Structure formats: structure tokens, C-alpha cells
Amino acid sequence: MNQDNIVIPYFDSDKNIIVIRPHKFGIADEKVRVYMPTHIMTDDFSTLVIAEGEFKAAASCAFGINAIAIPGIASFSRLRFNELKDAVLAMNPK
Numbered sequence: 001m002n003q004d005n006i007v008i009p010y011f012d013s014d015k016n017i018i019v020i021r022p023h024k025f026g027i028a029d030e031k032v033r034v035y036m037p038t039h040i041m042t043d044d045f046s047t048l049v050i051a052e053g054e055f056k057a058a059a060s061c062a063f064g065i066n067a068i069a070i071p072g073i074a075s076f077s078r079l080r081f082n083e084l085k086d087a088v089l090a091m092n093p094k
Contacts, residue, residue: 054069
């Protein structure tokens with residue numbers, strides 16, 4: 001079935017697209033990821049916002065405040081919290 005939808009590109013640290021997720025839908029057999037719009041982030045990581053949703057993170061970056069996103073707080077709680085923590089620490093290892 002074809003359906004019009006917004007797609008959200010996910011990037012690796014080299015700014016290459018690694019997966020494209022349809023908005024409001026997941027991909028079968030693909031786990032949720034931390035969205036890190038490195039392609040539009042600044043070099044200043046004195047502030048890093050964790051937003052709920054890719055559009056909020058992208059908007060924050062567009063206004064000069066670096067942000068990453070998760071699809072909902074429950075998606076990275078408990079067993080996956082360390083994955084979120086590692087993603088945040090990788091943004092600025094200082």
C-alpha cells in the first residue's frame with residue numbers, strides 16, 4: 001500500500017543517512033533509535049537538549065541549540081537507558 005507521509009532521515013556521525021523512518025510509524029524489525037541531527041548541530045555542546053520527537057530536536061538545532069530526540073521517554077528507560085546515556089556522552093566527550 002502506498003501512502004503519502006513525511007520521512008525522517010537518521011544520520012551517523014559522518015552525516016551519512018543510515019535509516020529513513022516514516023513519521024508516526026516504525027519500521028518492522030528495526031528498533032527505535034536516538035535521533036541525532038549531527039548534520040545541523042553546532043560545535044558548542046555546553047547545552048544539549050533531549051527532546052521528545054525528531055521535529056523538536058531539528059527545530060532546536062535550527063535555532064542554534066543542539067538537541068537529540070527520542071520517540072518517548074519509555075523507549076529508553078530501564079534496559080535501554082545506558083544506550084541513551086552513551087549517545088549523550090558521545091556528543092561531547094570532554
